[in-house]
Amino acid sequence: MGSIDGIDRRILAELQRDAGKSLESLGEVVGLSRNACWRRIKAMEDSGLIRSRVTLLDPVQLNLGLTVFMQIRTNAHAPDWLNAFSKATMGMPEILGVYRMTGDLDYLIRARVADMADYDRLYQALIRKVPLSDVSASFVMEEIKETTELPVLRRI
Secondary structure, eight states: OOOOOHHHHHHHHHHHHOTTOOHHHHHHHHTOOHHHHHHHHHHHHHHTSSOOOOOOOOTTTTTOOEEEEEEEEOSOOSHHHHHHHHHHHHTOTTEEEEEEOSTTOOEEEEEEESSHHHHHHHHHHHHHHSOOSEEEEEEOSOOSOOOOOOOTTOOO
């Protein structure tokens, strides 16, 4: 997809807030007909700009109230180690994000678990699957801001 215009950005902002919004309601907000909205959304899906539409769940109600950031250091930087690490973390549903970092830290993992015992189970499972030099963890005491919305209407 080429460049997106202001209407596309408003559509994206609305869909990020509520992907289940009807095309009629969306059209009213952005000033387009139902069909025009559908065509624009379809084009953004076809181009990959819209990757998927999801439902956000309340982790506390699912007994996943503890967010943990695991800081990973490794002495292994070979492709086979990275492949094993990627495969291990992809296969663990508690792990929500894995990021290769610059600086002293090699990888940062964001995970959701029930409690400390559940974190320990996750930690033990991870170190059984792939050798790691150092793992430290930080636990979230309070979520001040947590969003999935990208700033598509930001001022440039």
